Amino acid sequence: MNIRPRRNRKNEVIRSLVRENYLGPEHLIAPLFVIEGSNQKVAIKSMPDCFRLSVDHLIKEAQELFDLGVRTIALFPAVEEKLKTPDAREAYNPENINHRAMRALKEALPEMMIMGDIALDPYSSDGHDGIVDPKTGEILNDPSLEVLAKMAVAQARAGADIVGPSDMMDGRVAVIRRALDEAGFSNVLIMSYTAKYASAFYGPFRDALDSAPKKGDKKTYQMDYANAREALREAELDEAEGADILMVKPGLPYLDVILRLKEHSTLPIAAYNVSGEYAMVKAAAQNGWMDEKKTVIEILTSFRRAGADIILTYHAKLAAQLLRK
Ligand code: PBG
Numbered sequence: 364m365n366i367r368p369r370r371n372r373k374n375e376v377i378r379s380l381v382r383e384n385y386l387g388p389e390h391l392i393a394p395l396f397v398i399e400g401s402n403q404k405v406a407i408k409s410m411p412d413c414f415r416l417s418v419d420h421l422i423k424e425a426q427e428l429f430d431l432g433v434r435t436i437a438l439f440p441a442v443e444e445k446l447k448t449p450d451a452r453e454a455y456n457p458e459n460i461n462h463r464a465m466r467a468l469k470e471a472l473p474e475m476m477i478m479g480d481i482a483l484d485p486y487s488s489d490g491h492d493g494i495v496d497p498k499t500g501e502i503l504n505d506p507s508l509e510v511l512a513k514m515a516v517a518q519a520r521a522g523a524d525i526v527g528p529s530d531m532m533d534g535r536v537a538v539i540r541r542a543l544d545e546a547g548f549s550n551v552l553i554m555s556y557t558a559k560y561a562s563a564f565y566g567p568f569r570d571a572l573d574s575a576p577k578k579g580d581k582k583t584y585q586m587d588y589a590n591a592r593e594a595l596r597e598a599e600l601d602e603a604e605g606a607d608i609l610m611v612k613p614g615l616p617y618l619d620v621i622l623r624l625k626e627h628s629t630l631p632i633a634a635y636n637v638s639g640e641y642a643m644v645k646a647a648a649q650n651g652w653m654d655e656k657k658t659v660i661e662i663l664t665s666f667r668r669a670g671a672d673i674i675l676t677y678h679a680k681l682a683a684q685l686l687r688k
Contacts, residue, residue, distance in 0.1 A: 384667040386660065388432030388686055392478065392633075393679035396571050397421050397464040398441045409567035410638055411645045413677055415441050418464050422471045431683035435476040437527065437675055438464060441572050442485045450494065451483040455513040459486075462521035469522035478554065479518035481511050481539065482530035490569075490576040492530040492584060502583055507532050512542035519548040527610070529556040531584040536604035554633060554673075555606040558594035558620050561585035564613045564639030571638070594620050595627050602628060608673065613637040615662060618669040625670030634671035636662065641677040656685055 371381045396415045398405065403417035416424060425436055440461035446453045453459050465477055482492040489495040493507030507530065515526045526543070528535045536555050543551050561582045569575040586593060598609055609628060611621045612635035625632050644662070648655035659678045666674045676682065 384664060386664045386667050386682075386686065388679075388683040389434065390667065390672065390674055391433050391663075391679040391682060392435040392437050392673060392675040393428050393433050394437040394439060394675055394677060395421060395424060396439050396441055397460060399443060399460055407567070407571045409570045409642050410677065411642075411649065413571070413641075415571065418467045421464055422468060425468055425472055425475055428680060428683070429472060429475050431680065431687060433679045433683050434474070435478060435525070436468075437478040437480065438468075439480055439568075439572060440464070440485055444573070447486055447488040449488055449497065451486040451510060454483055454486040454510060455517040457517060457520065461485075462517060465518065465521035465523055476524045477522060478525040478527050479515075479521075479523040481515050481518070481526050481528040481535075483507065483510060483514075484574045484576075485572050489578070490574055491579075492581065493532050500579060504532050504534070508535055508538045511535050512538050515539045515551075516542050516546045516548065519543055519546065519551045523551065525552040525554050525608075527554045527556060529559060529612075531556065531559050531581075531586070533600075534604070536601050536606050540605040552607040553605065554608040554610055555601040556612055556635070557597050557601045557606065557609040558617070558624065559585050559610075559612045560588045560617065562588060562613050562616075562637070562639070564616070564637045566639055567642045568638035588616075591620055591623060594624060598624050598628050602630060606630065608633055610635055610675075611671075613640060614666060614671075614674070614676075615640050618665065621666065621669040621671050631672040632670055633673035633675060634666045634669070636666065636674055636676040636678065638677065644678070656681070660685055 398415040400417045401419050404420050405415040407413050484492050491502055493502040496503055608631045610633040611617050614634040614636040621634050644658055647653040659682055
């Protein structure tokens with residue numbers, strides 16, 4: 364035997380020399396949930412160790428993440444039921460909870476990058492990402508675009524550095540880019556949810572925000588999980604429409620899609636390690652069935668190996684703590 368691959372695994376020094384991928388806290392984005400009130404830290408049953416935070420706690424959490432090297436957060440508001448309407452107008456109210464939180468974060472921590480989610484579901488009484496036709500139940504594409512554009516501009520005004528359209532309406536990136544530029548926000552990035560699949564893995568997130576669709580599902584706008592080539596089509600459109608970063612979501616069951624986009628595009632690629640993926644790890648760890656710390660680092664490294672430059676993950680804080688050691 365003159366070829367022995369095990370020689371390159373002989374000890375940790377050799378393994379470090381030949382290691383192909385590196386995971387650092389600078390690659391991570393931490394999603395955080397914000398709610399009304401003060402001194403509120405409300406547990407999310409299906410997402411152990413994740414909380415709905417009032418703005419004061421949100422700032423504390425952001426500061427801790429920042430000090431650990433996680434310097435971008437993605438903000439998701441839990442909107443009071445009485446503010447949800449069919450036209451989702453609360454989405455672009457400058458005084459909504461999302462915008463108040465963004466302003467407070469920017470003031471407290473100007474160097475933290477803030478990403479805002481662009482989709483109507485947290486503000487829609489229908490729980491859909493776009494406007495619903497009351498007669499047919501159809502999710503209306505072009506009328507939704509106007510609201511999404513207003514929402515993006517409102518978030519930019521409140522201090523968002525990045526906007527993430529997660530709605531999967533056709534043409535949204537172009538419309539949002541134009542609206543941002545016209546309002547003087549040509550420096551705000553668009554991280555497009557390019558390949559966002561209609562997935563069961565969003566369940567815990569919808570619990571966190573009470574944002575599940577009241578009727579039907581999201582299959583007429585989110586992608587069919589049987590498809591991968593279609594993700595390239597979405598990527599070409601988002602790229603042509605002016606996206607700065609392309610995202611794949613969910614993450615772990617879609618590593619093949621991450622790799623394809625990475626090979627197909629010259630844009631940076633992000634992966635969203637979503638709530639259901641998080642819940643599975645937490646549940647197994649709580650039962651003593653898996654080692655949480657090792658599992659988390661292995662999963663996040665697998666995203667880097669698949670080609671993700673950036674990872675959105677609810678494990679961000681734990682991972683940053685572990686990577687520091
Ligand atoms: C809203 C949105 C969702 C997620 C992020 N933005 C839910 C959905 O599309 O139903 C899911 C995030 C997660 O599960 O962690 N459009």
